[in-house]
């Protein structure tokens with residue numbers, strides 16, 4: 044009779060059988076009868092005026108159905124791409140971006156025409172024949188030069204190249220600096236990186252003529268968001284526009300906005316009266332899918348001689364690209380989190396968003412929090428080095444220790460035990476032994492280093508109390524829980540899984556909360572046709588916000604089931620007790636009804652008077668606060684001074700995401716997240732030519748995505764400090780690994796190179812960079 | 823302009839007329855309807871398209887269909903036999919060796935080939951054997967584990983699977 048406890052159990056994923064046998068349903072697997080293929084003609088120039096476009100040769104090419112340009116699309120697409128007005132109270136310039144350029148292009152890769160043909164080979168053939176006459180204009184590539192008055196403009200519709208300029212004052216900064224024994228300055232970079240989901244973007248649009256009805260299959264993290272905006276621009280009401288996002292091969296933040304191609308394919312389907320498929324190839328993806336980071340921080344810190352941190356001043360210069368990403372301004376959250384897990388008298392931050400002739404940046408796993416962690420953890424190490432203190436001690440001395448804690452910007456950290464995760468990580472890696480070994484090896488001319496990253500992050504986007512004033516939106520999440528007559532349960536959610544395993548973990552939650560067998564619960568997501576409106580999956584929000592929406596519906600179902608039980612037992616509702624899905628009258632547990640029996644009754648005759656039939660509920664959850672995961676990562680490296688090569692000897696992480704639903708899934712999220720941060724620290728960098736704005740890392744040959752051989756073994760451990768702000772006590776874990784890891788690696792490398800007098804290393808710490816630094820230091 | 827080809831895919835013979843430029847991966851996906859083989863790059867880097875040709879792992883994006891004429895091709899759909907998962911498939915499931923699952927068919931095919939060549943690879947040999955495959959989700963930790971555990975299973979030295987089976991009694995995680 045006992046129902047097993049599913050929450051917290053290591054359950055194998057139910058998503059996997061189809062995926063390991065080749066039966067997934069990814070975007071390129073969607074094929075419709077009479078479907079045509081779209082190929083996008085893109086600008087080869089970073090900045091140019093379009094004099095004319097000659098489509099005649101392309102039109103005459105074999106198998107071509109249509110060749111379409113901005114003029115054709117203007118007739119059917121009613122508006123520009125959306126931009127979220129997030130977190131930027133001060134100066135703001137929001138130029139409009141139409142999904143396809145008409146007379147001026149502002150980044151290499153911007154769409155200028157599309158070809159629709161009978162198959163993808165023929166579409167690509169004809170795309171080569173579209174003749175565009177460009178007048179090249181100066182490309183604005185350097186963020187700092189772009190800010191200078193009189194700089195050439197990124198596009199002629201701008202007054203200058205500033206997208207925003209926002210100040211975040213957090214306390215009396217002058218007073219904090221006045222107390223300082225030491226003041227240090229450092230510039231810290233965040234190179235642009237490609238999110239690089241292994242599945243590129245793509246979509247299939249099926250517009251039904253004369254019915255104004257459309258289905259759009261697309262590889263996205265946010266199907267409801269896509270429906271709202273693409274449907275809106277095309278004039279198809281939500282009731283007639285269905286967006287389907289089945290299996291999605293990774294997102295990492297790069298699939299959380301409506302993209303030009305989704306508008307273009309839908310419009311092309313409408314114009315050609317054919318279903319139209321567009322699949323991005325990798326080279327296109329590297330040009331035309333949003334990129335991450337792209338920031339420079341100028342930081343100044345004030346501290347006392349005993350290691351007490353006092354004040355922090357910094358400016359974030361953010362390379363927006365040619366147009367705002369939908370959520371690019373969200374990345375100013377780096378300013379609000381720049382103080383990390385430490386107490387500061389004051390923090391004064393400023394964020395300037397600058398346009399350049401590049402593809403837009405937008406959130407990439409962590410979005411603002413990896414930058415904040417990298418900044419503050421680097422600075423703390425610089426303070427430790429300057430004062431001759433152990434980096435762990437400076438951290439410990441300044442940790443926030445009582446919760447809830449209101450930070451310098453009024454954000455409230457829910458719960459934390461920062462020293463506990465630091466201690467645990469230090470014990471797991473055997474810190475004293477590692478330091479001793481470092482000393483011994485140094486005597487032999489070998490350079491090892493130990494790097495700390497004690498992080499806190501903000502996730503669970505987002506309480507409307509915070510998002511409404513900042514961005515005018517309420518990022519709530521939704522669920523519908525329906526118990527069928529014979530007792531199986533369908534749960535539809537507004538979030539979207541693309542590797543996170545929600546079909547398994549959400550079912551674990553429902554099984555426990557309703558007291559029904561795990562196998563009887565089906566989780567549905569990714570189809571606006573049968574899920575309630577939701578904002579989708581990003582910002583590590585699906586569990587803390589989406590999971591709570593599921594809980595809310597389950598509770599409503601249980602409440603109704605209690606009424607049904609009271610009626611069945613002719614007892615009063617107050618006397619009904621529920622134990623693991625069995626409903627009985629207090630004192631008589633032997634005579635109990637399972638939820639399935641009550642569900643059956645709910646659809647039948649003889650209901651209590653006034654009760655509606657059925658057993659189901661819909662809920663929207665607006666969280667009372669964000670949630671604040673934290674932890675400590677320690678990386679041990681060795682740098683070969685002759686080659687500059689870095690090898691990671693150990694990587695130890697102790698993370699705390701509150702209560703855990705499925706430890707296997709949590710560990711998996713950490714593995715992938717840590718790997719992406721390590722990869723940014725060591726390998727990845729999007730490069731454009733400084734003069735021409737041409738993409739130099741345009742294929743996977745040029746852009747280094749690590750293989751298994753480059754990734755170390757991750758030694759994971761956790762502490763559990765439940766969030767007091769939600770009933771599940773959960774936080775989020777999708778981004779924590781990435782938020783913590785880049786700086787653990789960089790601090791380790793810097794530590795290894797201290798004997799050379801090297802105090803700071805920029806990312807990516809590629810061998811050539813380190814080799815040159817060591818060579819210079821030795822000279 | 824088309825050429826005739828005949829090959830055996832997952833034990834079934836098929837004949838078609840194809841353009842000489844048609845890549846094998848497109849033939850498998852679009853003509854034969856086997857969409858389990860994926861495409862994640864255009865420069866032969868990612869290995870998502872890995873299939874076996876006459877038992878040897880090949881990136882099907884770097885082969886023309888006509889080059890596979892007369893050959894035996896095995897795709898991810900043909901790896902399980904009589905409804906029983908190949909040990910590598912089972913190990914990926916047990917060890918959480920996949921998240922989004924997009925790279926997974928390629929990894930499984932490459933790993934199956936690796937273990938056929940070398941039934942007990944060291945970690946270094948696993949890394950070298952799978953260096954032609956990219957995954958962006960897993961950090962490779964559990965893929966490495968899955969290949970090790972598949973190797974043990976195939977050699978009859980398997981430990982208990984470390985993940986619990988669906989629906990079995992499950993204890994709450996301890997901390």
Ligand code: FES
Pocket residue numbers: 860861862863864865866867868869870871872881882883884
């Ligand atoms: S598709 Fe990337 S190697 Fe074949």
Ligand code: FES
Pocket residue numbers: 241292293542919920921922923924925926956957958959960
């Ligand atoms: S599981 Fe997503 S790319 Fe490997």
